[in-house]
Amino acid sequence: MAQAGFATREQVDFVVVGSGAAGGIMAREHATAGFSVVILEQGPYLHPGDFPHDEWFYTQNEELVWGSRKGHPQTFRRHESEKAEVVDGAPLGYAHNVGGSSVHFFGNFWRLHPIDFNEASVRGTIAGTNFADWPIS
Ligand SMILES: Cc1cc2nc3c(=O)[nH]c(=O)nc-3n(C[C@H](O)[C@H](O)[C@H](O)COP(=O)(O)OP(=O)(O)OC[C@H]3O[C@@H](n4cnc5c(N)ncnc54)[C@H](O)[C@@H]3O)c2cc1C
Numbered sequence: 482m483a484q485a486g487f488a489t490r491e492q493v494d495f496v497v498v499g500s501g502a503a504g505g506i507m508a509r510e511h512a513t514a515g516f517s518v519v520i521l522e523q524g525p526y527l528h529p530g531d532f533p534h535d536e537w538f539y540t541q542n543e544e545l546v547w548g549s550r551k552g553h554p555q556t557f558r559r560h561e562s563e564k565a566e567v568v569d570g571a572p573l574g575y576a577h578n579v580g581g582s583s584v585h586f587f588g589n590f591w592r593l594h595p596i597d598f599n600e601a602s603v604r605g606t607i608a609g610t611n612f613a614d615w616p617i618s
Contacts, residue, residue: 485517487517487519494516494517494518495508495511495517495519496521497511497518497519499520499523499581500579500580500581501576501580501581501582502581502582502583503581504520505580508520522578523577524576525578526578527578527584527585531545532545532585545576545578545585546575546582546585547575547576547577548575549567554567555567555575556568595618598617598618599614599615599618600614601613601614
């Protein structure tokens with residue numbers, strides 16, 4: 482998909498903060514629907530040479546993510562009324578680069594449940610979406 486450019490003071494329809502799996506999809510859907518969209522991403526644009534084949538580099542040194550060891554401890558809360566607290570041993574750091582965490586994930590793909598393949602037939606379709614059964618069971 483072609484990438485649009487906008488002058489700093491140009492008004493756009495949507496600004497998406499973060500270019501990860503969620504933000505990237507939202508930006509693409511809106512742009513495809515004809516809206517002007519700007520994505521704000523805090524991190525750098527990484528290239529293939531920035532990804533060594535070295536598990537220690539990613540998991541122990543957290544070179545490509547932000548976590549406690551990088552001075553960005555993760556905080557969580559269960560409800561917006563709570564104060565977000567630091568959680569020791571949080572499982573993952575957060576990405577900070579164009580493409581978000583999807584750019585350097587581990588490649589785990591969770592096993593699908595049987596209903597995942599025919600959920601539209603079982604639960605019904607959703608107006609305005611392309612939610613549909615898979616062509617395989
Ligand atoms: C090392 C690692 C391995 C993983 N492996 C797997 C796997 O094997 N299988 C699997 O299913 N999942 C895996 N995950 C999880 C999966 O990648 C994430 O769940 C998914 O990418 C989250 O998508 P997201 O859009 O919510 O957030 P992210 O992909 O984290 O994107 C958020 C983006 O927002 C940006 N951002 C945040 N705040 C700001 C701000 N204030 N201003 C500008 N930009 C901002 C960040 O820089 C980042 O680019 C892994 C994650 C990591 C970190």
